[in-house]
Amino acid sequence: MKHLSRFLVASLLVLGFSTANAQDENNPWAVSIGINAVDIFPTGGDLINQGEIFDEFFNASEHWNILPSVSKLSVGRYIGDGFSFTVAGSVNKIEKFGEELNGDTKAVNDLSYYAADAKIGYSLKNVLKTKWFDPYLGVGGGYTWIDEVGAGTLNGSAGINFWLTENLAFNVQSTYKHVFEDYETGGYIPTHFQHSAGLTFAFGGKDTDGDGIYDKDDECPDVPGLAEFNGCPDTDGDGITDAKDECPDTAGLAEFNGCPDTDGDGVPDPKDECPTEAGLTGLNGCPDADGDGIADGKDGCPNEAGPAANNGCPYQDKDGDGVLDKDDSCPDVAGTVANNGCPEVTxxxxxxxxxxxxxxxxxxxxxxxxxxxxxxxxxxxxxxxxxxxxxxxxxxxxxxxxxxxxxxxxxxxxxxxxxxxxxxxxxxxxxxxxxxxxxxxxxxxxxxxxxxxxxxxxxxxxxxx
Missing domain, CATH: 3.30.1330.60 (OmpA-like domain)
Structure with missing residues (x-):
């Protein structure tokens, strides 16, 4: 019961750290659960009959102490720039204590193992420019108990997260734990390796609009959008976000701020008074067939050039005397220019x-x-x-x-x-x-x-x- 209480203390310590900054919604968290293996043999040493450093590192059958159940829990918080802070608690049972005690044939059997550790880790995922393969290195320290004796440790870790989805990864890790007390001069806990494997669950980022993009990276956090536009929507699918699109419900062109130009005359539809007929910019997109500067729709004679003062129609000379009707005092009677278009009395x-x-x-x-x-x-x-x-x-x-x-x-x-x-x-x-x-x-x-x-x-x- 007293051993169980130690594990609970370690677990509460982990959970305490996990909520320390829970208010920071834009910093993701990760929880890992799995099993762990304690290996004393490949750490080097003279008092216990064991190999040199890394000797028989993968000899699990003879040297690894594995508890056949969930035996490790960790919680990590991403700090930034590839760094994270993680705390972990683990339990185990020690039955393999090297090959043989030096000068003592007394068997080692059923020693309880508890550990609470913390580390700063650095992910190499961004360095390697990969999303699913996430190797990392870590350094930290902790406290380990074997039975009722405890000692502090200095830890160095190497591991890999294999991200199966954005939020789920398979994790493997090896940690070298250097014990501060000298085992050869009477200490009870030797330096050792601790391996672990399990599942990591990432969470904690806030996504207000539910578009799969966390608010901290979402330029439109309250409106569902697309990843390629940093979380902003593009309702009409024209490649221009709604916030920058003057016609957000109608697909258009970037040169016209997202508005269409149906007739292709270079005047966007909202500014085009004749959106289905190619026209001139100076006439707000309307055509001018006779080139008199008056849009056809406002031209009384769209196929004959004429002044605006005469509604786009040319001035007439009904009596054919060479004086336009507008200047002809006698428009229905042929006259002379000298007499303002009127006939002269001979x-x-x-x-x-x-x-x-x-x-x-x-x-x-x-x-x-x-x-x-x-x-x-x-x-x-x-x-x-x-x-x-x-x-x-x-x-x-x-x-x-x-x-x-x-x-x-x-x-x-x-x-x-x-x-x-x-x-x-x-x-x-x-x-x-x-x-x-x-x-x-x-x-x-x-x-x-x-x-x-x-x-x-x-x-x-x-x-x-």
């Missing part, structure tokens, strides 16, 4: 107008126009409409019969009467003015009847700017 036209105007008849001494003059007035209106931007003056004249005052008044009245007729029949009032000259501008002699008839007239003359 001397011949002017003469024709006045020939017609002279035939306008009035009631005697009045300004009322006689009905038989309607036809000639219609001809005058037709001419005026051919020159829609030209302005004219309707002039009234009389002979010298009667007073000059009455003649002046009559000429004014007749001129206005003609003007009003013309405006009432389709001529813009702003194109016409009326003036009376009375008897002041005769064109024939007032001494003859024929001359006076010529002087009683109306003229329609072009008003020059």
């Amino acid at each position: 001397e011949e036209v002017q003469k024709t107008l006045n020939n017609y105007a002279k035939t306008i008849l009035f009631d005697t001494g009045k300004s009322s126009i006689k009905a038989e003059s309607n036809k000639v007035l219609g001809d005058i209106i037709g001419i005026l409409k051919e020159y829609p931007n030209a302005k004219f003056t309707v002039e009234g004249h009389t002979d010298s019969v009667g007073s000059a005052t009455l003649n002046q008044r009559l000429s004014d009245s007749r001129a206005n009467s003609v003007k009003n007729y013309l405006t009432e029949n389709g001529i813009d009032q702003f194109r016409l003015s009326a003036v009376g000259y009375g008897e002041d501008r005769p064109i024939a002699s007032n001494k003859t009847r024929a001359g006076r008839a010529e002087n009683r007239r109306v003229e329609i003359n072009l008003l020059k700017e």
Whole structure:
């Protein structure tokens, strides 16, 4: 019972160390369970009849003391840079104590063995650049009891972990335990080897999102992700992590921060106003078939180049006079460039107008126009409409019969009467003015009847700017 209590003390010591830094969730732990073998023979020595150092090292049948049950427990904590700290407790039964006691034939039988050890180990796995083959070296110390006698030891270890999975390994280890007391001068515990074999379980790393990547290595610890992206997700599988992907749900290109370019025009879909039609960068990805700088969808004439001011359509010259409609004061009538696209009133036209105007008849001494003059007035209106931007003056004249005052008044009245007729029949009032000259501008002699008839007239003359 007292031997069992020693093993329990050693086990509690191990467990005590295993929880010392349990709050550090990002540092993995390892627990190993297995069997151990104690071998005293290949350590060298004179008092006991045994070989030189490492002599018959693998002679398990004659020299190894093995307890046929789980007899070793260890707990290790990874420190960093390949180093780990491990504490172990073990039990055994010593029946093979060298080959023969020097000078004493007394048999050695059923000696209890207990040990509590600690070591600093260094893994060579990263040096060898392998994941499953994990050799290591260790140095440390401990305390060993044989029966009721105990002594401190200085230990050197070499072992291998064969990792079967990320968290499970098969472990073998050999430890040389140098006892501080001198066995040859009366000490009870000799220097010896202790071998062990068992299973190692790694645990302790925190993986909040359950993606198999520990939080300490996971750049996205709260979101399940992929190992190749250090634990960050790539929802659309385009090789760009969601955090850096401007279109995380649609596969895209790295040059567009993860967004697609469906039409291949170099403008990513979110910025492309025409994502299914190849277009121009300057027009937000929309095409411009006529090259006038206006996207086809906004171009009133997508196949004819035209200015934006005319909705992308070219300006027309409907009357073909060389003056574009936008600049043509008479877009429906051919004219001259000098007259802003309107026809110019020639001397011949002017003469024709006045020939017609002279035939306008009035009631005697009045300004009322006689009905038989309607036809000639219609001809005058037709001419005026051919020159829609030209302005004219309707002039009234009389002979010298009667007073000059009455003649002046009559000429004014007749001129206005003609003007009003013309405006009432389709001529813009702003194109016409009326003036009376009375008897002041005769064109024939007032001494003859024929001359006076010529002087009683109306003229329609072009008003020059």
